Amino acid sequence: METKEFHYRAYRPRPFTKEERSKTTILFGGLTWKHERLIQGSLERMGYKSMPLPNIERQDLDIGKEFIDVGACCPTTFTAGNLARTLMTLREREGEEGVKNNYLFVTIGACGPCRFGQYHESYERVLEGLNLTDFRLFLLDLMQMEQSAPGGGLEISMPLTFGLVYSMFYADLITDMEYAIRPYEVVEGSTDRVVKESIELLYEKLKNRPIKGKKIDSLVWHVFTGYFVDALKEVRRLWDEIEVDRLRVKPKVKITGEFWLQTHEGDGNYNIKRWLEKEGAEVIPPPVAVWMDYLINMELFKLEDAKGFVKKYYLKKLAIGTIAGLYKMVYNRLRKALNNIPNPLPDQRKLKELARPYFHYRLTGGEGHMLIGKALYAYLNRQAHMICELSPYGCLPNTMSVGAMAKVLGDYPDLLYAPIEIKGDAEVHAYSRCQMILTEAKRRAKEEFEEVLERTGLTVEDIRNFEEDHPELRRATYKVPHYGYAGTASNYAMHIAKLMGRI
């Protein structure tokens, strides 16, 4: 019998040249529509045609399972299925040659113990399964500010990197505003409308932003320019028009979990953030910027661990510390343009210390120790009534952190924690698990509000009367300080009491 030999051949994309740039569309995905629209603006400014993949749908899970290893974690399966669905649609429309020549896909990767370091392998299986191995798929390194793909057609330069960073910051900040305001909007749909208008405005700003310098001069301009802050001041005027009623007593739910799952808005995580809002909660969404901050600070922590063995230790520490400081400074400047309604980035050193007794920070992969740190930080600082951790099916790092949380809960039995395993096809189970903890969170929010009324001697009617004389209090952009309560209504009542001179 004749046997045929098969040799393994590592995937190598065909080059993408500068001449092809104007007629080739870069496909990308994996974030929310807001992040992706703004990334599109940044890419277009640098002369690239781009198109985000369609939002994840339930069918992507089934499609993904057909192409990649069945034991893959749920985000890998969803995203691989999403890519496969897109390529099949494009092939139907433009034929095989059209897909191969007119499109390419860009993804990011990093080294690590989880599947994030192997996403591209799954995508390659998709290309093999679709018989599209000539389709170009480029993997970029998350931690490189300058890099290029074979052929030179795709160059990640300083101006593009900074454009992408601002896209991420903008989308995170608008998302924070969205979730802080929608549960309290007086006119239903006004927040969603303003979110869309804000993103379109910022898209235009990114698409038309000036390009100043190429290297260090580009860095300096991006850090200190007023261009990006001014754009957000325009956005703020749109949010000023939304009227809110902060006296709606709602439990605050902080979302934590695996990076993709917690960021995603759609079928990939059972649309859990919208579901929570429908159930009467206020959600604190996780910004993508926190994860980048984590990666930068991890470099600092690793350096500190090796202090006695590293040459030019203090110089290196100063360099990384400066990057971490500038990163936060820029984020805070942008927050300020929105009257500090979006949440600040958490202090990474605090998260590390809070998590230390339960999860060592050098255990990287996924969100590492941050899941424990964030849960404890929110609980101890009374930022949320409940933590909802989204854990993907088949994810080793999250399994470790859910395990470590058992010890945390032993030490803090009052912490309301709902770990939800997301498989993609067990929605009812996930909702009912979350519902159980949410019921208790609602009770606590109500009790807390009643305690505030008792403490201040105020009634809801007193607050309403005060609002009539001070209509600015009902503006979405009015900043209510934190008075040590988790709930928005409780802090608001405390604030009114302070304005009335009662506390």
Ligand code: SF4
């Ligand atoms: S953190 Fe978990 S879910 Fe995310 S890529 Fe890694 S293994 Fe998959």
